[in-house]
Amino acid sequence: xxxxxxxxxxxxxxxxxxxxxxxxxxxxxxxxxxxxxxxxxxxxxxxxxxxxxxxxxxxxxxxxxxxxxxxxxxxxxxxxxxxxxxxxxxxxxxxxxxxxxxxxxxxxxxxxxxxxxxxxxxxxxxxxxxxxxxxxxxxxxxxxxxxxxxxxxxxxxxxxxxxxxxxxxxxxxxxxxxxxxxxxxxxxxxxxxxxxxxxxxxxxxxxxxxxxxxxxxxxxxxxxxxxxxxxxxxxxxxxxxxxxxxxxxxxxxxxxxxxxxxxxxxxxxxxxxxxxxxxxxxxxxxxxxxxxxxxxxxxxxxxxxxxxxxxxxxxxxxxxxxxxxxxxxxxxxxxxxxxxxxxxxxxxxx
Amino acid sequence: xxxxxxxxxxxxxxxxxxxxxxxxxxxxxxxxxxxxxxxxxxxxxxxxxxxxxxxxxxxxxxxxxxxxxxxxxxxxxxxxxxxxxxxxxxxxxxxxxxxxxxxxxxxxxxxxxxxxxxxxxxxxxxxxxxxxxxxxxxxxxxxxxxxxxxxxxxxxxxxxxxxxxxxxxxxxxxxxxxxxxxxxxxxxxxxxxxxxxxxxxxxxxxxxxxxxxxxxxxxxxxxxxxxxxxxxxxxxxxxxxxxxxxxxxxxxxxxxxxxxxxxxxxxxxxxxxxxxxxxxxxxxxxxxxxxxxxxxxxxxxxxxxxxxxxxxxxxxxxxxxxxxxxxxxxxxxxxxxxxxxxxxxxxxxxxxxxxxxxxxxxxxxxxxxxxxxxxxxxxxxxxxxxxxxxxxxxxxxxxxxxxxxxxxxxxxxxxxxxxxxxxxxxxxxxxxxxxxxxxxxxxxxxxxxxxxxxxxxxxxxxxxxxxxxxxxxxxxxxxxxxxxxxxxxxxxxxxxxxxxxxxxxxxxxxxxxxxxxxxxxxxxxxxxxxxxxxxxxxxxxxxxxxxxxxxxx
Numbered sequence: 001x002x003x004x005x006x007x008x009x010x011x012x013x014x015x016x017x018x019x020x021x022x023x024x025x026x027x028x029x030x031x032x033x034x035x036x037x038x039x040x041x042x043x044x045x046x047x048x049x050x051x052x053x054x055x056x057x058x059x060x061x062x063x064x065x066x067x068x069x070x071x072x073x074x075x076x077x078x079x080x081x082x083x084x085x086x087x088x089x090x091x092x093x094x095x096x097x098x099x100x101x102x103x104x105x106x107x108x109x110x111x112x113x114x115x116x117x118x119x120x121x122x123x124x125x126x127x128x129x130x131x132x133x134x135x136x137x138x139x140x141x142x143x144x145x146x147x148x149x150x151x152x153x154x155x156x157x158x159x160x161x162x163x164x165x166x167x168x169x170x171x172x173x174x175x176x177x178x179x180x181x182x183x184x185x186x187x188x189x190x191x192x193x194x195x196x197x198x199x200x201x202x203x204x205x206x207x208x209x210x211x212x213x214x215x216x217x218x219x220x221x222x223x224x225x226x227x228x229x230x231x232x233x234x235x236x237x238x239x240x241x242x243x244x245x246x247x248x249x250x251x252x253x254x255x256x257x258x259x260x261x262x263x264x265x266x267x268x269x270x271x272x273x274x275x276x277x278x279x280x281x282x283x284x285x286x287x288x289x290x291x292x293x294x295x296x297x298x299x300x301x302x303x304x305x306x307x308x309x310x311x312x313x314x315x316x317x318x319x320x321x322x323x324x325x326x327x328x329x330x331x332x333x334x335x336x337x338x339x340x341x342x343x344x345x346x347x348x349x350x
Numbered sequence: 351x352x353x354x355x356x357x358x359x360x361x362x363x364x365x366x367x368x369x370x371x372x373x374x375x376x377x378x379x380x381x382x383x384x385x386x387x388x389x390x391x392x393x394x395x396x397x398x399x400x401x402x403x404x405x406x407x408x409x410x411x412x413x414x415x416x417x418x419x420x421x422x423x424x425x426x427x428x429x430x431x432x433x434x435x436x437x438x439x440x441x442x443x444x445x446x447x448x449x450x451x452x453x454x455x456x457x458x459x460x461x462x463x464x465x466x467x468x469x470x471x472x473x474x475x476x477x478x479x480x481x482x483x484x485x486x487x488x489x490x491x492x493x494x495x496x497x498x499x500x501x502x503x504x505x506x507x508x509x510x511x512x513x514x515x516x517x518x519x520x521x522x523x524x525x526x527x528x529x530x531x532x533x534x535x536x537x538x539x540x541x542x543x544x545x546x547x548x549x550x551x552x553x554x555x556x557x558x559x560x561x562x563x564x565x566x567x568x569x570x571x572x573x574x575x576x577x578x579x580x581x582x583x584x585x586x587x588x589x590x591x592x593x594x595x596x597x598x599x600x601x602x603x604x605x606x607x608x609x610x611x612x613x614x615x616x617x618x619x620x621x622x623x624x625x626x627x628x629x630x631x632x633x634x635x636x637x638x639x640x641x642x643x644x645x646x647x648x649x650x651x652x653x654x655x656x657x658x659x660x661x662x663x664x665x666x667x668x669x670x671x672x673x674x675x676x677x678x679x680x681x682x683x684x685x686x687x688x689x690x691x692x693x694x695x696x697x698x699x700x701x702x703x704x705x706x707x708x709x710x711x712x713x714x715x716x717x718x719x720x721x722x723x724x725x726x727x728x729x730x731x732x733x734x735x736x737x738x739x740x741x742x743x744x745x746x747x748x749x750x751x752x753x754x755x756x757x758x759x760x761x762x763x764x765x766x767x768x769x770x771x772x773x774x775x776x777x778x779x780x781x782x783x784x785x786x787x788x789x790x791x792x793x794x795x796x797x798x799x800x801x802x803x804x805x806x807x808x809x810x811x812x813x814x815x816x817x818x819x820x821x822x823x824x825x826x827x828x829x830x831x832x833x834x835x836x837x838x839x840x841x842x843x844x845x846x847x848x849x850x851x852x853x854x855x856x857x858x859x860x861x862x863x864x865x866x867x868x869x870x871x872x873x874x875x876x877x878x879x880x881x882x883x884x885x886x887x888x889x890x891x892x893x894x895x896x897x898x899x900x901x902x903x
Contacts, residue, residue, distance in 0.1 A: 019816070022804050035733050036803065043723040050690055050719045054712065057697035061633070062704075069888065070699040074639035078695065079688070086687040090680040093730045098673055100732020105669065120509065154505040155599065157664065157739055161805025164736045168665040170600065171504060172593020175666040188814060192739035192807040194498045196509055197426050200810035284596065301594060 025187055025208060026163035027180040028104055033164075035096055042089060104165055107178035111146035114139070115227070115310045118149065118156035118169040121198040123189065126310060129218055130226045135204030137189065139181055140214035146178040148275055152306045157193035160206055168193060174276045181208040231315025234308055238300065252297065253290050259317045264291040278313045363851045365772045369869040384469035385872050390455035391770070392476050397451060398839070400442040400483060405835065407435035412794075412828040415821045420811035428811035429496035430512070434486075436499030437517060441524045442483055444751055445613060448620035449531055449566075450479070452762045453559045455770060457535060459863040459870065460553045462544025462879045467537040468530075475530035478523050485520030489513045498809060500610070501576075503591040503602040507583040514584060518577045525570045525577075528616075532566030535559055544862075546881035553861055553885040554643055558623030561647040565612045565619070565654060573609035576602060600665060607658035615654040617751060619647055621758030622689060625711055628761050629693050631859040632708040633700030636886040638692045646685035653682040663734045672731055679729035686722050690715060705857070706777065709784040710761035717753025717791065721746060724799065742802025745795045753791055760787070760838065767842065768852030772868045775845045779837065787834030793827025860891045 024030060060066070114137070115126040125133045125147075139145045149158055151169045158177065159166035162185075167177035191202035209217060225233075235241060243252030253263075259278070262270050266289040271277055281288045282304065285297035304312070370387045380388060410431045414422045423431070458466055466472050489495050495517045497506040506514050539552070539560050552560075580602070582588045589595030591602045630637050637643055659667060659675040667675075693715060702708075724746040727733050737743060767775050797820040806817050813821070855864040862879055863870075883890040 020800050020804070032732060032736050035730065036727075036736075039723075039727045039730070039733065042726070043720065046723050047716070047719050050694055051716060053691075053694040054697065054715055057694065057700070058702055058704075058712075061697060061700045061702050063701045066699070066701050069634040069701040071636055071888065072638060072695075072699060073636070074642065078691075079639050079642050082691040083684060083688055087681075087684050090683055090726060090729075091677075093726055094677055094680045097730030097732045097734070098676060100730075101663070101672065101676075101735065102669060104732055104735050154509055155502055159739070159805065159807065161736070161740075166664055166735050166739070168662075170666065172599060173666065188805060190805065190807045194429075194500075194502065194505070194809045196505055197429060197496070199429070200420065200425060200807075200812045283594075287596075 022164075023162040023183070023185070023187060025181055025183040025185065026160075026165070027182055028100075029162070029164045029182075031100055031103065035093075035100055038096070039093065042093070105167075105177070107146045107176065108144045111144035111178050112140070114145060114147050115314075116147050116149040116158060116169070117152055117306045117310070118158065118191070118195075118202075119152040120154065120196050121191070121202040123158070123191070123202065123204050124307070126227055126307065127218070128227050128314065130223045130230065131218060131221045132223065133221075135189070135202075136207065137204065138207045138209060138214060138217050140211045141181050141184055141208050142211065144178055144180045146176055148174050148176050148310075150174050150279075150306050150310075154195050155193045156191045156195050156202065159190045159192040160187060161190070162187035162206070166192060174274075174279065181206075184208050184210060184213075227311050227314040228318040229315075231311035231313070231318075234304070234312055235315055238304070240312075243297070251294065253293060255316050256319045258319070265289065266291050266293070266295075275313050275317075278316055279309050282309060282312060363853060365851060366867045366869070366871075368871060369772070369867065370872045371869055373872045382473075384465070384473055386458055386466050386469065386472055387455050387770075387870065387872075387874075389472050389476050390451050390453075393446065393450040393454060393479070396476075396480060396483065397443055397447055400438050401835075402839075404435055404438035404443055405832065407431050407438065409828065409832060411435060412825040414811060415813070416825045418813050418815040418818050418821075423811075425811045426496065427494075429498075429809070430494035432809055433496050433498050434490065434494060437495075437521070438486060440499055440613070440617075441521050442479075442486060444617040444755060445524075445528055446479060446531070447617075447755070447759050448624060448762060449535065449559055449562060449616075450476075452624065452759075452766060453535065453555075453620055454531070456766060456861075456863050457556055457559055458538060458542065459866070459874050460556050460861055461539065461542060461547050462862050462875065462881060463538060463542035464873045464875065466534045467542055468534050471530050472534055475527045475534070478527035478530070482520045482524035482527060485516055485523065489516045489520070492516065500606060501580055501602075502606075503580060503583065503599055507580055507591060515581055518581050522574055522577045525574045528566045529570045532563035532570075535563040536567065539563075544879050544881055548881075550641065550644070551881055551884050552644075553623075554626035554637055554640070554647075555620075555623035557644040558619045558621075558626070558647045561651040562616050562619040565616045565651050568655070569609045569612040569616070572605055573613075576605035576609070579605070600662070600667075603662055603665065604658070607661045608655075611658040611661065612651075612654040614747070614750070615650050617755050618758075619650060621714075621755045621762075622647060624758045624762035624765070625693060625714055627859075627861065628707045628711050628765050629696050630886045631765070631857050632705060632711075633697050633702050634858070634888050635696055635700040636884070636888070638695040638698070639688075640885070643689055643692050646688045649685040650682060653678065653685070657682055657729075660729055660734070661738075663731055664738055676729055676731045676734075680726070683722065683726055683729065686718075690719055690722070705764075706775070706780040706784055707761040707765040709781055710757050710764065713784065713788040713791075714754060714757040714761065717749055717757060717788075721749030721753055724749060737802060739807055740802040741798040741806045741808055744808050745798035745802060748795045748798070753795070757787075760784070763838070763842075765857070766863075767845070768856045769863055769868045769870070771846055771849070772852055773845050773849030774852050774856065775838075775849060776841050779841050783834055783837035783841070786830060786837065790827050790829075790831030790834045794824050794831050795827070797821070797823045797827075858891065858895075860886050860888060865894075 113128055117124045123135050125137045149169045151171045153171060156169040157166060158169050163179040165177050165179050167175050185208055187206045189204035189206050191199060243250055244255050246254040246256060258273050260273060262272055264270055283299060283301045285299060286295050289295045370385055414428050420428060492513050495512045495514055497510060497514055539556060579590055583591055589597045591597045591599050593599060626637050626643060657675060657679045660679045663672050727737055728746060764775060764780060801817050801820040804817060806813055852868050854867050866875060
């Protein structure tokens, strides 16, 4: 379907500047709006068509004008017409919608990462640099931002109408969504999955800033520790380093460079070390035993918060070489502050 | 050519001396009846009761949304209000409405049977329905439940201290009621048709109830399983939905929607049947493309089982399964489109009159077309991301369920009222009510499409102030709609005593139900009818009436 560009511009400008239209603030928004407008055109044409048919027949063939009904069997041609034409239109909508869906949910490779934890009833966002926000999210304009999200309790759903994106936030698994904001300003953030008493209070603000402003905001609101640094500290305090030391004799695999790689498992399968996989291994190690290792890692279920897991995964991600593990090992040995965890004591007794 | 001969003047007529209503007397004769018509009336009273309870909660929800601040009631109370609205309306009104009342009453008569195949199971299914209702009412008395009608885990299993178990039990029992009704209908249609009543002579109302029954029998057990798992998870913590025990919270969504999406068709299909009957009668024509309409009901029932995951497009299901479910969703939209055009073309070259049921049909066609086409928005993957879980969804399914189903139900009630009671309803006020309902409906739900695309999430007690204007419109519309629903309650009750005597066939319709006295005898037919004509054969009817007149003369 071809619409003259001038008309299209006029239509979208007029519509989108009215109070009956949400802000258009991401690269996805114009695409979503185009499909939305098409779908309404389809609806309006459909309703007018059906309405006109019914009205015409009702007036033309009302009893006073047409006292005797003419019995008609049906018509294969007409039946075929109104089966095939709607089918064609719906398939067209399907293809368009699928194309948009893949655009919405396939993030570009260079996206900036932000973690989000949903809980009854707040949104906690964590930037890699260690900036924490509650019920707010600051993002730079013109840069793809990917959110990796998880819920600590029930289903939530992270929705930013101005960006036309939304994704369910689920307990027990990471889901992701990405956007590229195009207009500075403050936009609504809603939880759209019913999550209990204060569901309608689980709202927040997304602030889109110029890259320079965002830079300034990052520097001002840093806690001094990046997520990876927090993770490193946890890695030491939970005793993970005693097995995952990176030494050839260690009883756990070396984690350097493991993120994103394929791992051969004990049951013969191959797994890709994604965020979700790493989180799952920490919580359910007995179900994910790498090839060549004993199933001796204890579970950390209930011992680490979702934020802690994010920190750990972020730390593992940051391990490009063995250097950091070694260094952590040294520091944790030197200050001797790490408590002896079941994991560590198990190692000792073996 | 068909000529409709008017029957003798009935102004001096009286109700038949003997009929199913006065066949026996006393409360017990009703409570222990095995007559499908009496059971239908029992259902009708109870369903109407629950409809107004559900309507009260809808009113409270709309009243709360009049202002952006959640100031009328506490957030907790509001959550209980919309939860009860959903549970009562869906499980105690929409699912049983047409099948259990109009279907129960007319399906056996339309196929020339004396009763349903299992009259006592039919009574049992009413008792189960009432038991379910009592559980839901108990929940209310105890302080309510706030899961939403979708019972999403782990919210319902781990994080709520309200009466989830009581409500779940109610719904579990209501499920059995619906399974029994479905079984009864299926067996009746297969085994009890009068001689000559072949499959392609069945009225379309029977076809659509048959298709809905198949869905009830196959879909409802899955809901029952899901509900039992929720109860077990709540009480002994089995952990099938709990990720910390290795369970999968998405599994509940799959189980729940595997029933609850087909349930939409359980609700709307019988309504389609009503529309076919009414359109045919008031245009005095065979339904255009009878076979296509019949098979589209079956197609909807079959496809209806393969689209449930379109409720989960944003939940991180794999992109490719989303693709498949979106495609299947598009396919299920086609049979509904077929029906709309068939109804429209039934009017072509007809001889159309505009009695109240027909006005409701016009309302139905308009609203259901909008409801159906806005469903395509939600089946379209990329669009669904923005629209799902917002007021757009609320508007869409209210257009289908309330604009479609309820309009069809009201059309059916008015259409068959003379047969059920033997008396006519007052035509003027009922037309007025139909128009009020239509206007109220549009005003209530159209603004919700707009506010949905603006981003307003559903189930919110408080919302950003810029959405207020649209919400005020919606609440104003709900008030008008409420009046539209109250009116029939009064004038139908009035007609029971003061309505004109209807006679056996006030609409000059062709169905077998119109060839017997109004109200019918307990055994429906004095002798088993032999069917020689197709459904909606108006020429046959004219000839029959001519014969009868000569006979009388």
